[in-house]
Structure formats: C-alpha cells, structure tokens
Amino acid sequence: MILGTPVSADESRHWIGQTLHDTFSTHFPQHTDDLVVAYQAWNEANLERLVQRYEGMVDLFVALQDAGVATGVVTSKRRLPALATLGHVGLLDRVPVLTANEDTARHKPAPDPLLHALHVIGRRSLSGRRCWCRPAGT
Numbered sequence: 001m002i003l004g005t006p007v008s009a010d011e012s013r014h015w016i017g018q019t020l021h022d023t024f025s026t027h028f029p030q031h032t033d034d035l036v037v038a039y040q041a042w043n044e045a046n047l048e049r050l051v052q053r054y055e056g057m058v059d060l061f062v063a064l065q066d067a068g069v070a071t072g073v074v075t076s077k078r079r080l081p082a083l084a085t086l087g088h089v090g091l092l093d094r095v096p097v098l099t100a101n102e103d104t105a106r107h108k109p110a111p112d113p114l115l116h117a118l119h120v121i122g123r124r125s126l127s128g129r130r131c132w133c134r135p136a137g138t
Contacts (some may be wrong), residue, residue, distance in 0.1 A: 001027065001045070002027075002035070002094075003028060003031060003035075003103040005027075005028075005106065012075075016077055017108050018042070018076060018108065018111075019076045019101060019107050020035070020036045020039055020076075022037055022107065024039075032085070033086055033124055037071055038082070040078075043081060044081065044084070046084065047081070047088060048088060051088055052089075053088070053089045053090060057090075057091060058088065058090050058094060060092060061086050061091060061094040061095070062094065064117055065094070068102070069099070070093075070097070070121045070123070071095065071096065072095060072096060072097025072098060072099065072117050072120070072121065073086065073091075073095050073097070073098050073099070074108075074113045074114055075099070075100055075101070075113075076101055076104060076107055076113075077100060077101060078100055078101045079098070079100035079102055079103075082098060082100045083098070086098070096121075097120050097121055098119050099113045099116045099117040099120070103116050104116050
C-alpha cells in the first residue's frame with residue numbers, strides 16, 4: 001500500500017529496474033519527491049534485514065572472471081545503495097564495473113546504462129558477444 005492506494009505484488013514487480021523517480025512520478029506524481037526520500041530512507045534502514053544472498057552468485061562471478069568474461073552490474077539504484085547491496089551479498093570485490101543511476105541521463109529501458117558499462121570495460125558494442133539481462137519485473 002502506498003499513500004492508501006493498494007499495490008499488488010505483481011504490479012510492484014513491474015517497477016523493478018525503473019528509477020524511483022520514474023516509478024513514483026508515473027503512479028503518484030504529486031508526491032514523487034517525498035516518496036523517493038521515504039523509500040531511500042526505508043531501503044537503507046532495512047537492507048541488511050531484507051536483502052539475501054542468492055546461492056552460488058559469488059562462485060558464478062569467480063568462474064566467469066576466471067574464464068575471462070567481463071562482468072559488471074547495471075542498476076537503476078543510486079551508487080551508494082548499490083555498493084551497500086553488493087557488499088551485503090558478498091559481491092563488492094567481484095564486480096569490477098558498476099553502472100548506477102548517476103552515471104547516465106537516461107535509464108532502463110533505454111540502452112544508455114548498458115552502453116556506459118561497455119564503454120567502461122573498453123568495448124563499443126557487444127559485437128557478437130552475449131549480454132545477459134534480467135527482464136523488467138522479474
């Protein structure tokens with residue numbers, strides 16, 4: 001429930017990957033700034049309690065990097081909360097490239113964040129390489 005408005009789990013899952021500003025300005029435009037501030041404070045206060053590690057993720061990053069695969073994370077989160085999340089799940093030292101909200105003017109689903117990450121690792125395009133991305137809402 002947000003501001004007395006029921007929000008289903010299914011609906012809120014579709015917000016994953018969007019910036020807080022985009023989400024709240026679409027659904028609660030008159031309260032966007034206040035909701036962003038409130039969510040950021042709540043997220044910071046509850047990160048350690050609610051965010052859990054996914055079994056095998058550290059090993060996956062190690063194996064990919066040992067195989068010479070360039071890895072990184074592209075997120076709509078701001079940099080500091082993203083770093084806190086990566087640290088909490090044991091991936092901070094395994095993610096050499098982090099593209100966060102502050103790094104691009106346009107955000108998912110625009111390609112800018114992925115293109116920024118490619119630039120950081122020294123590639124101009126995927127050019128036959130694969131990129132695994134989680135679909136929005138999953």
